[in-house]
Amino acid sequence: KKLKKYYPFKKGVFSSEVGHVRAVDGLDFTVQQGETLGIVGESGCGKSTVGQMILQLLEPTEGEIWFQGKNVSTLNKSEMKEARRNLQMIFQDPYSSLNPRMRVEDIVGEPLKIFERYSKKERREKVAELLRLVGLDTHHLNRHPHEFSGGQRQRIGIARALALNPKIIVCDEAVSALDVSIQSQILNLLHKLQNELGLTYIFIAHGLPAVKHISDRVAVMYLGRIVELADRDTLFANPKHPYTKALLSAVPIPDPFQRKERIVLQGDLPNPAAPPSGCHFHTRCPYAQPLCEKKTPELSAYGKGHVAACHFPLEVD
């Protein structure tokens, strides 16, 4: 609810004036149990910061995160421990997130060591079970991360994230570093695990193709704000925000005869420390009008669960 993360910075070497990078600037959204919410936007839009706040790795500057009917900032110590167990993460780069000196048994078993009172034998059995769940052989238990391929390492990361039977998994660019064929294997695995274990995913990525097959709903972020949120099919077929359409234009069109109008993004993402006035997107938007520079568009509803923040929303084409 109204989630914000601001980072203070000094405006100049000789100035004591303090500015704020509004990494996350007032987000409202919900995630239903068992669904996958995709969060998409260019690097620097604040999407990872949102994930880290949900996981309690970063404290919000303002706003609230509610989990299972409770505001997490009001949880006592044992409730917080329970929440942490339920909120896990899968990282982008499985290689740098796995300790190269540790054996797979210890990597996957680490959360169990911290949270559970298992004997060594019980822990080993649980780790073997987790490896089977992610499609790895149990004879890998004594190996080190460098002995695995990128896809296998991501499976190890997933096994570790599953060790404590979490409810929500934040996947931050979880397949971005992998080859396309391996990406689809990992996405299929995540999908299978979701069905089997009733998991909820928050799936963060910089492009729409990565979230297309796995998401039930998608939120598009631009410079710290959600500019559009809709169920997956609506967002892909009928985007209202020019930025969403620009991200869609980057998706290869499967049918070469279906030539839709494309929006090519001009220039780079503006400096988040000094975002453009009014609609943050006006400096790159081909539909911008004088009003856009002056007035910030609020999120408006366009149908069930579909919201977008634009003064001149797109029509269906």
Ligand code: SF4
């Ligand atoms: Fe473009 Fe204006 Fe809509 Fe912003 S409000 S996305 S600048 S048309």
Ligand code: MG
């Ligand atoms: Mg990131």
